[in-house]
Amino acid sequence: xxxxxxxxxxxxxxxxxxxxxxxxxxxxxxxxxxxxxxxxxxxxxxxxxxxxxxxxxxxxxxxxxxxxxxxxxxxxxxxx
Numbered sequence: 001x002x003x004x005x006x007x008x009x010x011x012x013x014x015x016x017x018x019x020x021x022x023x024x025x026x027x028x029x030x031x032x033x034x035x036x037x038x039x040x041x042x043x044x045x046x047x048x049x050x051x052x053x054x055x056x057x058x059x060x061x062x063x064x065x066x067x068x069x070x071x072x073x074x075x076x077x078x079x080x
């Protein structure tokens with residue numbers, strides 16, 4: 001239930017029906033899931049969430065970390 005209360009745009013979730021996608025909108029009792037590259041959007045009740053697989057905040061942190069590592073690698077290359 002806590003996962004449902006803290007649902008954020010950008011989270012990747014799996015529904016109890018096995019549908020996997022990214023959250024693009026969150027309201028009090030519902031959320032909208034984008035499921036494909038075609039940007040197919042489906043509205044669900046929050047109760048339909050089986051799991052939050054990737055939190056948006058974790059994804060953002062991973063992207064930032066990758067950028068920092070790339071910058072460090074570039075700096076190391078330039079100093080050689």
